[in-house]
Amino acid sequence: xxxxxxxxxxxxxxxxxxxxxxxxxxxxxxxxxxGVTVEKKEATVKVDGKELYLVDLPGVYxxxxxxxxxxxxxxxxxKERPDVIVNVVDSxxxxxxxxxxxxxxxxxxxxxxxxxxxxxxxxxxxxxxLDKFEELLGVKAVPTVATKGEGVKELLRLITEEEIPIPKPxxxxxxxxxxxxKVEPYVPKGMPKRWTSLKIxxxxxxxxxxxxxxxxxxVKGILRELESFFxxxxxxxxxxxxxxxxxxxxxxxxxxxxxxxxxxxxxxxxIFLNRLxxxxxxxxxxxxxxxxTFDGSGPLIDWTDGFINDFVAKWVSAAISGLPEWLQSLIxxxxxxxxxxVLTFVPLLLFLYFFLALLEESGYMARAAFVMDRLMxxxxxxxxxxxxxxxxxxxxxxAIYATRTLESERDRKLTALLxxxxxxxxxxxxxxxxxxxxxKEHQAEVVFSMYVIGIVVAATVGVLLKKFFFKGSAEAFVxxxxxxxxxxxxxxxxxxxxxxxxxxxxxxxxxxxxxxLLWALINVPYGAPPKDTILGKTASAIAPLFYPTGIKxxxxxxxxxxxxxxxxxxxxxxxxxxxxxxDEEEGEEKSSFTQDLKEQVVGFGQAVKDSFVAMFxxxxxGVFEVESEEGPVSKAISKAFTPLSAFSYMVLCLLWIPCxxxxxxxxxxxGTRLTLASxxxxxxxxxxxxxLVYVGGRLIGIN
Amino acid sequence: xxxxPFCGEGKEVRVRxxxxxxxxxxxxxxxxxxxxxxLEVLNTKGGPVLVKVGESRIGLxxxxxxxxxxxxxx
Ligand SMILES: Nc1nc2c(ncn2[C@@H]2O[C@H](COP(=O)(O)OP(=O)(O)OP(=O)(O)O)[C@@H](O)[C@H]2O)c(=O)[nH]1
Ligand SMILES: [Mg+2]
Numbered sequence: 001x002x003x004x005x006x007x008x009x010x011x012x013x014x015x016x017x018x019x020x021x022x023x024x025x026x027x028x029x030x031x032x033x034x035g036v037t038v039e040k041k042e043a044t045v046k047v048d049g050k051e052l053y054l055v056d057l058p059g060v061y062x063x064x065x066x067x068x069x070x071x072x073x074x075x076x077x078x079k080e081r082p083d084v085i086v087n088v089v090d091s092x093x094x095x096x097x098x099x100x101x102x103x104x105x106x107x108x109x110x111x112x113x114x115x116x117x118x119x120x121x122x123x124x125x126x127x128x129x130l131d132k133f134e135e136l137l138g139v140k141a142v143p144t145v146a147t148k149g150e151g152v153k154e155l156l157r158l159i160t161e162e163e164i165p166i167p168k169p170x171x172x173x174x175x176x177x178x179x180x181x182k183v184e185p186y187v188p189k190g191m192p193k194r195w196t197s198l199k200i201x202x203x204x205x206x207x208x209x210x211x212x213x214x215x216x217x218x219v220k221g222i223l224r225e226l227e228s229f230f231x232x233x234x235x236x237x238x239x240x241x242x243x244x245x246x247x248x249x250x251x252x253x254x255x256x257x258x259x260x261x262x263x264x265x266x267x268x269x270x271i272f273l274n275r276l277x278x279x280x281x282x283x284x285x286x287x288x289x290x291x292x293t294f295d296g297s298g299p300l301i302d303w304t305d306g307f308i309n310d311f312v313a314k315w316v317s318a319a320i321s322g323l324p325e326w327l328q329s330l331i332x333x334x335x336x337x338x339x340x341x342v343l344t345f346v347p348l349l350l351f352l353y354f355f356l357a358l359l360e361e362s363g364y365m366a367r368a369a370f371v372m373d374r375l376m377x378x379x380x381x382x383x384x385x386x387x388x389x390x391x392x393x394x395x396x397x398x399a400i401y402a403t404r405t406l407e408s409e410r411d412r413k414l415t416a417l418l419x420x421x422x423x424x425x426x427x428x429x430x431x432x433x434x435x436x437x438x439x440k441e442h443q444a445e446v447v448f449s450m451y452v453i454g455i456v457v458a459a460t461v462g463v464l465l466k467k468f469f470f471k472g473s474a475e476a477f478v479x480x481x482x483x484x485x486x487x488x489x490x491x492x493x494x495x496x497x498x499x500x501x502x503x504x505x506x507x508x509x510x511x512x513x514x515x516x517l518l519w520a521l522i523n524v525p526y527g528a529p530p531k532d533t534i535l536g537k538t539a540s541a542i543a544p545l546f547y548p549t550g551i552k553x554x555x556x557x558x559x560x561x562x563x564x565x566x567x568x569x570x571x572x573x574x575x576x577x578x579x580x581x582x583d584e585e586e587g588e589e590k591s592s593f594t595q596d597l598k599e600q601v602v603g604f605g606q607a608v609k610d611s612f613v614a615m616f617x618x619x620x621x622g623v624f625e626v627e628s629e630e631g632p633v634s635k636a637i638s639k640a641f642t643p644l645s646a647f648s649y650m651v652l653c654l655l656w657i658p659c660x661x662x663x664x665x666x667x668x669x670x671g672t673r674l675t676l677a678s679x680x681x682x683x684x685x686x687x688x689x690x691x692l693v694y695v696g697g698r699l700i701g702i703n
Numbered sequence: 704x705x706x707x708p709f710c711g712e713g714k715e716v717r718v719r720x721x722x723x724x725x726x727x728x729x730x731x732x733x734x735x736x737x738x739x740x741x742l743e744v745l746n747t748k749g750g751p752v753l754v755k756v757g758e759s760r761i762g763l764x765x766x767x768x769x770x771x772x773x774x775x776x777x
Contacts, residue, residue, distance in 0.1 A: 061733035066726075092758040096735035124758065203725055235725050239732035240739065265760070275749025370762045373751050382764065383751070477751045477764030478730060 003044075003053045005080075006159060009073060009104060010088035011097050012059025013482050015116040017041075018146035019088055020056050023156065027494050028056060032487075033365040033387065034480050035059070035405035038069040040076060047160050055082065058404075061096075063103045063195075064204050069404040074206075077107060078191070084164055085111040086155070091121035091128070091143070094254060098137075098246045099239075102170050105139070106195035110164035113141040114155055119148070120483070125257030133253040138168045147488065169194050172241040176201075179226050179234075186215040201226065201234040265363075265483045272364065278371035285364070290451065291444040292615050293351040294432075298443075299610035300347035301432065303603050308340040311600050315593060326526055333576055334519030339512050341575030341633070342568045345429035349503055350496065352425050356394045357495035361487035365390060366479055373477045379462030382406070382474040385415040389458070392422030393451070394499065396658045400665040407475040413674055414462065414470045416666055420658040420682050421458040423451050425503075426567035430653045433571050437634050438643040446647070450654050457655060457689060461681065506566060514562050514569050518576060530555075530577065549652055549687065550645030550694035555636075564657045578636035642703050648694040655686030707768040708752050710744045716773035717741050723770035734761055736771060 008016040012034030021028055024043035029036055041056040057076055058069035065071040077085070087104050089097035104111055115121070115128070121143075134141050140158055144151030158164070171177065180197045187196040188210050199207045200219055211219060223234055230237045272281055313336050320328055359365055365387055373383025384406060392399035399419045403412045431447045439446040521535035530536045531554070539558035546557055559573035641649065657663070657679060667675040697703075704719050718740045721728055731737065735756040745760065746753035752768040754761055763771070 062729065064729055064733070066730060090759075093735075093756075095757050096759060099733055099735065202729070233725065233728070235728050236721075236732070236738065239728070239737050243732075243737055243739065269745070269753075269760075273746060273750070273753065278750065366762075370751060370753070373762075373764060374749075383762075476727070476767035477762060478734070478767060479762045480734070481753070481760040481762055483758075483760075 003051045004084060004159070005053045005055065005082045006084045006086055007055045007057060007076065007082035008086050008088055009057055009077065009100070010059060010114075010116075011061055011090060011093075011100060012036075013480065014059065014088050014090040014097065015144075015146040016059065016088045017056050019086075019114060019116060019144060019152070019155075020054050021494075022146050022149045022152050024054055027498050029495070029498070030491065031360040031365070032363040032482050032485050033360070034482070035069065035387070035402070038072075038401050038404040040072055047156050050160050052156075052159065060100065062100055064199070064202065065206075066407045067405055077104075077109070082109060084159055085109050086114055086159070087111055087139075088114045088116050090117045091115045092117055092124060092126065094128075094250060095243070095246055098249070099242055101137070102242045102245060103195065103198075105137070105167045106169040106192065106198060108166055108192045108195070111139050111167050112155070112158050112164060113137070113139055114151070115141055115143045116146055118143040118151065119145045124261075127255045129253040133249065136249045136252065137170075140164070147491070170242070170245045172245065175229070176237065176241050179222065179229075182222050183219060186211060186219050188215075198238055202238045203234050263483070268484050269367070269481075272367045273370060279375070282368055282371055285359075286451065287448055289352075289355040289359070290448050293348065293355055293428075294444045294447060295614040296611045297347040297351040298614055299607040301344060303600075303607035304347060305344045306603065307600055308336065308344055311596055312336060312340065315596070326523070329523065330516065330519055334515050335512065338515030338518065338572035338576045339507055342429065342507055342511055342572045345432060345568075345571070346500070346503070348428050348432060349425050350500060352428065353394065353496045353499045354492065356390075357492045358487060359390070360495070361485065361491055363482045363484040366481045369479060370477075370481060377474060379459050380466035380470060380472075380474055381411055381414060381418075381462065382477045384477060384479055385411060385418075385474075388415055388419055389422050389455075392419045392424060394425055396420055396422065396424050396662040397665050400662060400669060403669070410470055410472060411475055413670060414465060416670060416674065417465065417678055417681060418458040418462055420662060420678065421454045421461070421655055421685075423454045423654050424567070424658065426659065427654055429568060429571045431650055433574070433633070434637065434641075434646045434650055437638050438641070438646045446650075450650060453651060453689075454654055457685060461685060507568070510566055511568055511572060514565050515572055515576065518562055518569075518573055522576060546652075548694065549690035550642070550648040550697075551652075552645070553640050555640065556649055560653065560656060563653065564660065566659045566661070567653065570653055574637070575633050578633045644694060644697040644702050647697070648690045651693050652686045652690040655682060655689055657682045704772045704774055707744070707754070707763070707771040707773060708747050708765055710747060710773060710775075712744055712747055714744050715741065715776040716744060717776055718771060719774050720772045721770055722772065723767070727767055727770055731767070731771065735759070736761070741776065742773065 008020055010016050013032065017028045017037050018030045020026060020043055021030065024045040026043045028041050028043070037056055037058050039058070043054045043056070045052050045054065055076065057073040060070045060073045063074050063077070065074050085104055087101050089101065101113065130141060142151050142155045142158060144155060179201055180194070183197045183200045184193060186200070187193050196207060201223070203223065208216065208219070226234050226237065271277060313332060316336060317328070317332055320331060368390060369383040369386045372386045376383045376385055387405070388399040388402040391402050396419055399422065400416055403415045406412045406415060431450055435443040435446050518535070522530055522533050524534055531540065535558050536554060539554040539561070543554040543557045551557060555574065555577045558577060559570045562573055563570035663675055663678065666678050710716055718736060718738050720738055721731055736742065740756065743755040744752070745755055751762040751764045754763065
């Protein structure tokens, strides 16, 4: 036998992805909110010489889709017909989960049930008569705990060793069965008969559309008959019958706990969803995320900075002193000065990813959407749109894909246009660089203000777009709020390492390439002062355009343009532009390689200690002293900017075209028109806002 | 019979009727909210309505929640 195609299907947030990760050792994205997986993902494993092809699908509550991601699941099941379906259910919510199961059983595909989240099921005090449960549903079921790998072996054994039978679909009341028989002849060829018949009775639009005119006519008649017989729409009738069947099964098999316990979730929700405290708590949490990110990573950034600029640069220069001068310049100025500056900020991203993973895994994400619903409605979006926006704080690209969980096309487009204003991790290095020079005392506050400005701008743009382009109102808020869960370290680490890996890959490819290109632009003709090079001339020519925003020199403009490729490039470019011409202060005291290395190691230990002190030592920021000498970049920046124009430049970078990959995602999801709209928005808006900041600041006497 | 947003918080209720279009109906029933289902009302003011269906908590915006008519159990 060849490959076995196994599809994992179930409600959102029941642990389908976690289960696949446990089986195949993959690192697919898991998170504690509904709608993490928004596209089909695959993994392969070999079990006893048999190759299994596992397919992770977006979670669905039924096989009648409301969103694009739900459509992916349905299409896969109908068109690609997997060999086996693993129906993953959340054991603590069997009634609701089995609603989908009844539909799956009608597809005529061999199915097994994974009773996941079995740990919580037990601790809540439930119990299940497994044999009876299997008998009544006519399929095999295995209790699993995906996060701990429990039950995975048994599940695999079921899939690989036994011939899984095609399940017998549930039978409903005689009256309904009569109507099912009646529509059966009109089921289009190639569609599973019973499943499709029921979908027709449920008035599933996608199926009704596929019927020929004649069939459609006949079916309409049957639906009318059904409606007058039951006194309800076919949709309600079938739903009630399905639940009737499920309740029958559960009555005989499930024992519910007696008496209710107040759970952790009840306690936390009383605070996080409180009508008065909800929003302030949200703001506090976001503030803490950025405060801790900054304070914690500060000392480590200083260390990395020193490590790259003093240690790596020094010894690499020494090692390559035999090479032609231009090549040395390319390596030292272009690659170490450019890419190195970007890599300096790895600790920053590490901390950011850690705290975002904490938000995603704890279950708070869905709560943020819940409390923001009322505010979001003002800008014409449902609270659910807030999930992609928070994801956008990490990276805008997955945020664009995350819009797939929104029901209406209008909401999706509007959200995608606003996501780029959410300050992503790649923009943090820019703030770190500038705040370290100009706002040392209030780093976290100034950076926090960037996020707030991003949100306020998004809200304002949202209101305007709603008024002129996206009329109508947002889709109703319907969202499941998962229980709070304490994230395991392993999960957090997976999440962080995947993101960090992606960042390093980006640094090694796109950013390095851009830096080399930029080096060429700055150095042709070689040896000329930067201002007379190709880039210098071009940037100088357009620089006057930016005068109103307070940027009076050409270098920041020259950095912003390649920054469109990836935002990290801005700091790298500044590193190169200001590094060039500044001759390295030679003549440092001579030290040996091992001496230097030892110094770095000791410095690292100190940095880790400082990081802890900075994070937990006090609630206020700025407890750590910046120890490293001011680098050439910082020095140049402090000359070229005033605090006000630095702030204005940060705002410009915040709102400026996010990056080429985000634009690519928008193009892929929405096409040319929306991409152009996004580019227009993210050039005009930043220009206007920065100008307002600068002119406004000058008017009230700030410099 | 009252509509969901006007229920007392902390009450256990049973769904009697859903006065909505096909779409709303299908969505709610797939989430376990259908005529005959038992719900616990957790939160009705200051944002979406929050109900507990079995062990799951579901947030419903005012518009869709007001289509769900329920009767108090106790
Ligand atoms: N306690 C417990 N938590 C679990 C178990 N399986 C998964 N989880 C947690 O449940 C959450 C959802 O897991 P995912 O694997 O992302 O769920 P999914 O079904 O892929 O969700 P979508 O992609 O949104 O449809 C995560 O926080 C997991 O850590 C389990 O067996 N026990
Ligand atoms: Mg998933």
